Amino acid sequence: xxxxxxxxxxxxxxxxxxxxxxxxxxxxxxxxxxxxxxxxxxxxxxxxxxxxxxxxxxxxxxxxxxxxxxxxxxxxxxxxxxxxxxxxxxxxxxxxxxxxxxxxxxxxxxxxxxxxxxxxxxxxxxxxxxxxxxxxxxxxxxxxxxxxxxxxxxxxxxxxxxxxxxxxxxxxxxxxxxxxxxxxxxxxxxxxxxxxxxxxxxxxxxxxxxxxxxxxxxxxxxxxxxxxxxxxxxxxxxxxxxxxxxxxxxxxxxxxxxxxxxxxxxxxxxxxxxxxxxxxxxxxxxxxxxxxxxxxxxxx
Amino acid sequence: xxxxxxxxxxxxxxxxxxxxxxxxxxxxxxxxxxxxxxxxxxxxxxxxxxxxxxxxxxxxxxxxxxxxxxxxxxxxxxxxxxxxxxxxxxxxxxxxxxxxxxxxxxxxxxxxxxxxxxxxxxxxxxxxxxxxxxxxxxxxxxxxxxxxxxxxxxxxxxxxxxxxxxxxxxxxxxxxxxxxxxxxxxxxxxxxxxxxxxxxxxxxxxxxxxxxxxxxxxxxxxxxxxxxxxxxxxxxxxxxxxxxxxxxxxxxxxxxxxxxxxxxxxxxxxxxxxxxxxxxxxxxxxxxxxxxxxxxxxxxxxxxxxxxxxxxxxxxxxxxxxxxxxxxxxxxxxxxxxxxxxxxxxxxxxxxxxxxxxxxxxxxxxxxxxxxxxxxxxxxxxxxxxxxxxxxxxxxxxxxxxxxxxxxxx
Numbered sequence: 001x002x003x004x005x006x007x008x009x010x011x012x013x014x015x016x017x018x019x020x021x022x023x024x025x026x027x028x029x030x031x032x033x034x035x036x037x038x039x040x041x042x043x044x045x046x047x048x049x050x051x052x053x054x055x056x057x058x059x060x061x062x063x064x065x066x067x068x069x070x071x072x073x074x075x076x077x078x079x080x081x082x083x084x085x086x087x088x089x090x091x092x093x094x095x096x097x098x099x100x101x102x103x104x105x106x107x108x109x110x111x112x113x114x115x116x117x118x119x120x121x122x123x124x125x126x127x128x129x130x131x132x133x134x135x136x137x138x139x140x141x142x143x144x145x146x147x148x149x150x151x152x153x154x155x156x157x158x159x160x161x162x163x164x165x166x167x168x169x170x171x172x173x174x175x176x177x178x179x180x181x182x183x184x185x186x187x188x189x190x191x192x193x194x195x196x197x198x199x200x201x202x203x204x205x206x207x208x209x210x211x212x213x214x215x216x217x218x219x220x221x222x223x224x225x226x227x228x229x230x231x232x233x234x235x236x237x238x239x240x241x242x243x244x245x246x247x248x249x250x251x252x253x254x255x256x257x258x259x260x261x262x263x264x265x266x267x268x269x270x271x272x273x274x275x276x277x278x279x280x281x282x283x284x285x286x287x288x289x290x291x292x293x294x295x296x297x298x299x300x
Numbered sequence: 301x302x303x304x305x306x307x308x309x310x311x312x313x314x315x316x317x318x319x320x321x322x323x324x325x326x327x328x329x330x331x332x333x334x335x336x337x338x339x340x341x342x343x344x345x346x347x348x349x350x351x352x353x354x355x356x357x358x359x360x361x362x363x364x365x366x367x368x369x370x371x372x373x374x375x376x377x378x379x380x381x382x383x384x385x386x387x388x389x390x391x392x393x394x395x396x397x398x399x400x401x402x403x404x405x406x407x408x409x410x411x412x413x414x415x416x417x418x419x420x421x422x423x424x425x426x427x428x429x430x431x432x433x434x435x436x437x438x439x440x441x442x443x444x445x446x447x448x449x450x451x452x453x454x455x456x457x458x459x460x461x462x463x464x465x466x467x468x469x470x471x472x473x474x475x476x477x478x479x480x481x482x483x484x485x486x487x488x489x490x491x492x493x494x495x496x497x498x499x500x501x502x503x504x505x506x507x508x509x510x511x512x513x514x515x516x517x518x519x520x521x522x523x524x525x526x527x528x529x530x531x532x533x534x535x536x537x538x539x540x541x542x543x544x545x546x547x548x549x550x551x552x553x554x555x556x557x558x559x560x561x562x563x564x565x566x567x568x569x570x571x572x573x574x575x576x577x578x579x580x581x582x583x584x585x586x587x588x589x590x591x592x593x594x595x596x597x598x599x600x601x602x603x604x605x606x607x608x609x610x611x612x613x614x615x616x617x618x619x620x621x622x623x624x625x626x627x628x629x630x631x632x633x634x635x636x637x638x639x640x641x642x643x644x645x646x647x648x649x650x651x652x653x654x655x656x657x658x659x660x661x662x663x664x665x666x667x668x669x670x671x672x673x674x675x676x677x678x679x680x681x682x683x684x685x686x687x688x689x690x691x692x693x694x695x696x697x698x699x700x701x702x703x704x705x706x707x708x709x710x
Contacts, residue, residue: 249686
């Protein structure tokens with residue numbers, strides 16, 4: 001009988017067995033779906049798969065074509081502009097709003113709800129709302145013109161040079177509320193005594209914020225950064241709803257390139273190559289940062 | 301006795317469905333504009349009359365929105381009963397990997413080989429000698445739809461060809477009319493460009509570029525003329541802010557735009573609005589320059605199903621589609637040309653008759669959908685939507701990239 005054999009030493013593998021069993025599904029998902037899926041995608045990006053995956057390897061052909069395609073270059077540029085500006089603006093605006101809310105104002109709950117409300121809307125709804133607001137005939141431009149400023153021009157959606165800023169506005173409107181809430185939570189976590197001490201020392205409020213409070217809020221900033229960063233890389237539905245990549249292909253983004261080539265053009269190989277490039281870009285940014293952030297702590 | 305009769309009735313209710321073998325068949329398609337929906341209704345009614353039931357699976361947007369949904373349902377193991385694709389190579393790989401149903405028996409019974417004209421339609425359905433789809437209609441891109449009211453308002457006579465239309469452009473603009481209506485969907489600019497290739501450039505150039513994939517011809521001086529015409533079209537189209545093709549057609553119907561280059565499916569919209577060809581609007585086949593029509597259009601494909609009853613219903617639908625009466629009813633509503641020449645289309649209006657006439661005379665060319673793979677089409681679409689949206693892009697730069705795409709096309 002199996003249970004009668006006594007084990008000489010408690011097996012390392014069976015320690016804390018319950019929690020190990022509980023985490024098996026998650027480990028399985030992570031390995032098979034995330035890691036396995038990524039590896040499969042990378043491998044098939046070196047094939048000439050069309051509608052269905054085929055293991056017919058063609059080397060770097062798909063990547064050469066990808067980087068020669070002007071639509072991909074435009075997509076990357078757009079993502080860079082959108083990414084950098086949305087990172088800066090949502091952090092700055094979010095923090096300023098949070099700092100203002102932190103001044104023990106009246107109706108704080110009301111304001112917080114108003115600012116956070118856009119975040120409850122999906123990107124599709126956000127995109128459609130801003131498509132109308134920025135529509136030259138019915139939106140802001142139309143209203144200002146009907147008030148008497150006949151030559152007023154504000155038409156980002158149909159102007160290829162500035163269309164990405166039209167998307168940026170919608171993205172900020174949707175996302176800043178969340179950043180504000182995260183920052184507000186961080187500010188509330190700062191000990192009252194620090195403020196008192198700063199006041200006793202006669203340090204002006206803005207300096208207290210910049211030199212004392214912000215460095216103390218480092219973990220909150222990192223969380224926020226990760227959330228904003230993930231939102232930037234996966235930018236897709238906002239563009240589809242607001243401009244569908246137009247005018248022409250002036251507001252294309254990498255995620256849309258991946259979808260269009262995988263499904264509309266029935267060219268899986270090209271889509272896989274593009275998604276692999278997205279993964280590589282993220283890895284280039286994340287790995288050194290993660291190394292500094294987590295590797296450093298272990299040594300110290 | 302009574303009990304026996306009752307038992308017989310009961311037995312009949314159980315047995316009857318087995319005899320008729322009626323089934324619900326979901327048909328997915330992207331026929332959603334007014335004229336298209338009216339045509340689908342004809343087809344659905346005819347199919348319902350066979351005792352089966354048409355379950356409508358319309359997908360809004362355009363073909364490029366609908367096709368990925370259809371394909372992922374078929375490859376994902378949740379196939380519909382039947383689905384629309386365009387004539388050509390959109391379902392090529394699905395057929396190759398055995399996901400589609402062989403219709404050869406139905407085709408032989410209905411003598412499709414003899415009745416379906418032109419033969420290129422059935423060729424597109426054929427893979428390794430077997431037939432995999434039922435052609436529904438013939439559509440051609442090479443039409444210029446002109447609003448007579450708009451030209452009257454601008455004080456210019458209605459144009460007889462593309463060159464006159466271009467010349468009238470500035471006058472139209474002065475009168476506050478958008479000269480050329482076009483929506484911002486990529487397939488529209490792409491189709492407009494291909495129309496210019498075959499009308500301004502000619503059939504020979506068209507075949508050299510798209511059939512033989514001749515990179516030299518695509519970079520040559522003949523093609524440069526086409527790009528020069530495309531620049532003119534871009535200038536005339538400046539100021540459009542509609543999305544869908546039928547919204548653009550609506551601008552022509554209401555006289556807000558001078559004209560639109562669009563396939564003959566636009567015809568259905570004019571008909572829905574109660575307008576008559578030659579009175580409120582005119583149509584110029586081949587833009588009035590070159591009377592050649594490409595024979596693209598739609599076909600219905602049937603995914604391979606395990607369910608016997610549904611498979612029978614698929615056969616019934618395939619037969620219904622090619623049926624002469626259905627062909628007349630469907631195509632009159634849709635504004636397209638029927639796939640068989642042995643039927644009476646006397647009820648057709650002048651524009652359709654012109655189209656039928658040109659096709660009967662043999663003024664046909666194979667459509668680009670049938671010649672280029674979807675991948676090459678997409679690259680071309682990307683280029684054209686960039687070229688038409690960006691006024692600063694020179695025709696030389698666009699032609700250079702066009703030649704590259706043709707050089708690597710398959």
